Amino acid sequence: MSETNQDAKKNEKIGQVLSNKMAKTIVVEVTRRVPHPIYKRIITKRSKFYAHDEQGAAKSGDTVRIVEARPMSRLKRWTLGEVLRQAVDVGSTPADRSREAMKSVKKVAKKKK
Numbered sequence: 001m002s003e004t005n006q007d008a009k010k011n012e013k014i015g016q017v018l019s020n021k022m023a024k025t026i027v028v029e030v031t032r033r034v035p036h037p038i039y040k041r042i043i044t045k046r047s048k049f050y051a052h053d054e055q056g057a058a059k060s061g062d063t064v065r066i067v068e069a070r071p072m073s074r075l076k077r078w079t080l081g082e083v084l085r086q087a088v089d090v091g092s093t094p095a096d097r098s099r100e101a102m103k104s105v106k107k108v109a110k111k112k113k
Contacts, residue, residue: 011068012081013049017058025076026053028066051078061087 015030028049036043050073051066058064058080065081 012065013078014063014065014084015049017060017062017064017087018048020053020056020058020060024053024056026051026058026064026080028064028078049078050075051080052076053080058083059087059089063087 013028013030015028017026018029019027028051030047030049032045032047033042034045035041049066051064052069052072062083063085064083066078067081069077069079071077
């Protein structure tokens with residue numbers, strides 16, 4: 001069997017990177033919209049997958065394609081296929097913003113004393 005035939009049969013999913021804080025591992029959230037089995041209303045179901053990212057190409061917020069692979073650890077069964085869309089880089093992280101907010105709260109508290 002040729003290499004291209006094996007790749008064609010592997011399962012692929014498209015999702016958004018939630019975290020890239022682990023070494024060579026990303027957490028990808030795949031969202032799908034399905035009708036509720038009883039009420040027939042469209043609901044959103046989400047699943048998280050751990051994927052192997054050898055080069056560290058994916059950043060948090062990117063839209064990526066992950067491809068099924070052999071088990072690499074207890075949770076990792078996917079590899080990063082490609083980055084489809086880069087996330088917009090705002091410049092500051094939520095942690096930076098919360099630190100700045102805490103500093104401003106402390107300054108206000110000191111002024112009131």
